[in-house]
Amino acid sequence: MPEVTARGVRFHVQTMDAWEGSPGGAPRRAGAGPAPVVVFVHGLVTDNLSSFYYSLARPVSAAGAHAVMYDLRGHGRSECTATGHGAADAARDLFAILGELGHHGPVHLVGNSYGGVVALNAALARPDRVAGLILIEAYGPAEHAGEWTEGMLNSLGRTALALEYERQADQLLAMGWRQRGRQAATADALINGTSLMEDLAALDPVRPADLATLSCPVLAVYGEHSDVVDAGTLLLRSVPGCTLHIMAGHAHTLLREGTEELLEVMLPWLSHHAGTTVPAATRSPHAARPAAPAASAEPAPSAPFAPPVPPASPAGVR
16 A cells, blocks of 8 residues: 655655556657646545545546545545644645655646635645646635535534544445445544644634635636535635636536536646646547446445435534
């Protein structure tokens, strides 16, 4: 398992070289220079780098970018620390990980859900290190304190009680849902055993005045029915170089449920701003859709930072 120790914390990291997965491993066009680096930042609690591995990272790598994915501290296979789970610490972690990997120049950041909060804070803290932002269903932009954190904290509080007192990890494992059981155990340790809740409560929103200082180009993608779509509107209104794409029929889970359309938007944007290539057709309007996967006894992964819960348990965080 690839690991990097940064800021004294052990992080699980996966990378894909430029053109990995591309037919024939075609080289970047002559004179293009080193491959751009695209870093993927996932959401909270049960999310981890796997949500990007087969969805966005491989096509982005195949288009000629060097893809970097990592588990946030306390998530996936990264070390869980008692403190340091706020957005500012997460941004410092990001740049420390990149430093350990030898990436010291500007990178493009792709943040999903809470990963967008991390990416935004990173771009504001170190504008010299961020060449572009792709924000997918990103929390963070708001005009008033508590606009997006209050609902998240309420849901996390309910989840904390269910994980601790209903012993959901044990229930899931007893039902034979091993992956979901491990996710629940990780979520329990993170929510009930660290400063995560306090760190989230202390977060300030990224206000319009701060958004206006962003000097890098931004692509914001939100679902039409998302509960945070207003953040996309605020980004468009406040960020000088922002492009907003609303995905019809989708909500907060568009990374998983709208991957094809998301790539159709992302890859041309990266081509323009990072110099990658664009496949001749990521998906033809008349192309056959892939067959649905066979039914499984274990439920499909939930939305980013949604806790894995048995059917009778309370609803979790979205």
